Amino acid sequence: MRRQRMVAIALLVAVVGLLGLGVVGPPTSDGGIRITPGVPILLVAAGVSWWWRGRPGAVLALVAVAVVTVASLGAGLGPDLIGDRGVPVAVARWVQVVGLAAATYALVRRLVARPSAARTAGERPRRDRSKVLQIAGLLVLCGIGAELLAAYGDSTGNVGGIVFALVFFGALYGAPALLARELVRRLGWGWPSLLLFFAALGMAQAGLIDQSLFSADYGGYEGWEENREPTLIRAVGLSGYNAYSFIVGHVIFSFAAPVALAEAWVPDRARKPWLGPIGVTFAAIAYAVAAALIVTDPESRSGTQAQLLPTAGVVGALVLLAVFVGRRHQEDHAGPGKPGVSIWLVLGVAFVFALVPDLMAATWWGVIGAATATATGGLLLLLAARTRAWTIRHTAAVGAAFLLERGLLAFTYFPLIGDVAAGPKYAHNVAMLLVVALAGWLALRGRAATAPSAERTALPAG
Structure with a gap:
């Protein structure tokens, strides 16, 4: 349950970044807020990852994250991150990137996580620095x-x-x-x-x-x-x-x-x-x-x-x-x-x-x-x-x-x-x-x- 919740929250953070980009980025022709296609894609992915708790749900959510990531790369992600379009756009982009990164991490954890003997016994494995x-x-x-x-x-x-x-x-x-x-x-x-x-x-x-x-x-x-x-x-x-x-x-x-x-x-x-x-x-x-x-x-x-x-x-x-x-x-x-x-x-x-x-x-x-x-x-x-x-x-x-x-x-x-x-x-x-x-x-x-x-x-x- 904790992983499902983390995935959904991270995807919603990415949605907030995309919505913020629509507020501070170029407006539509009639002066309104631009809603990118990534917003509904990530909202659907958040719902799927929450309700479909098995690995198929994680795979579908990862596909959605990959689609939005590739689309962002083609939409000037690099210049936006370094502030070429101003600080507000850069902040919105970084919020989006952090959300996508956290969602990717949580989804990968869902796909590869396996119960270990140490975890079952309540022991934390020592990290090799x-x-x-x-x-x-x-x-x-x-x-x-x-x-x-x-x-x-x-x-x-x-x-x-x-x-x-x-x-x-x-x-x-x-x-x-x-x-x-x-x-x-x-x-x-x-x-x-x-x-x-x-x-x-x-x-x-x-x-x-x-x-x-x-x-x-x-x-x-x-x-x-x-x-x-x-x-x-x-x-x-x-x-x-x-x-x-x-x-x-x-x-x-x-x-x-x-x-x-x-x-x-x-x-x-x-x-x-x-x-x-x-x-x-x-x-x-x-x-x-x-x-x-x-x-x-x-x-x-x-x-x-x-x-x-x-x-x-x-x-x-x-x-x-x-x-x-x-x-x-x-x-x-x-x-x-x-x-x-x-x-x-x-x-x-x-x-x-x-x-x-x-x-x-x-x-x-x-x-x-x-x-x-x-x-x-x-x-x-x-x-x-x-x-x-x-x-x-x-x-x-x-x-x-x-x-x-x-x-x-x-x-x-x-x-x-x-x-x-x-x-x-x-x-x-x-x-x-x-x-x-x-x-x-x-x-x-x-x-x-x-x-x-x-x-x-x-x-x-x-």
Whole structure:
């Protein structure tokens, strides 16, 4: 009964926000109050969730919440939240968002809640605070790997800008990385399916969210046109060099490498879920809000309908392929074994494979060379991971090598936009590299020679 009441109250709070938006927002043609379609939808959802107490009622209410959320994203939710239409509209929007978030959380709790022995006995399970630190570390590392480590923006060396970027990019990259990892680990799938989910996220980021994949001059970054033009396919408005750099870059630096390191920090939890209903809800909301803020930026509207629709199709195909691969190849839980491959050898070889693409020119031959190096490294990783000598530390070594290579390469150039002095620029480079080095040390620090079963095989056999 308490969950039904919480859902109904939260949905009514969202209705209040929508009604407030009609009062303070643009009036109708005759000067009246605008009632958005979301109001009756949420009112019906509140009634359904109250009277239909089973899971079907929760599913129907979640569908209603999803419909209103998607409609709000298309109706300028991002600019409204930051006050582009004034403080009253911003307050109404935040009331709506809080109500939808609370309703989503309560509905998810209704769907996944199971009675536990501890709850039956009246005991409250103890929370593992190290898990919270592990999740927070992953969010930070995703933001650093995706944007700050390369040090190409005008926030380089700006402490305030860096703090804001860590929060924002943690939501934009870390939250979806957490959600994809949570899904794969709950289903018992392995890294191949997880990488395909990351590829879908990378394609969505570059092609649908910031749409940099189709931009002729994104953000005024220096050298954008020079890198784009040599491999530009004019019929589709797509650069082969940018497609490789953005999509593969997101897969590795924004998602895969940070996840590989974060899982190795606590090997006993590497193959276990990390998030509960609250975590899943907040991660989904954080990602949706961050993505909405990017999508609603005029700079991110360079794609045409003829470009966006096929991109969305590719994203969907990658998700379906990830599901297909995951269902065919469950995670391999091989028994303990003595590692037969040096961690430092893996780190060195992976560093070379990370460096080669960055040495290639922005030409078709350069794209072919970079793609060949990446494919070769991926194949070697897959073959090595199928042996009993491979542990989670080896996977972390690969991720650390790619992040270290990007951090070291950032010392060789200045930001591509803005005027940043040498002192703050190099201080930024050193600070980001130290964070990556610390994350790598925590993942690779020495343990017993025998790897426990939870630490075994990072990729599935077969």
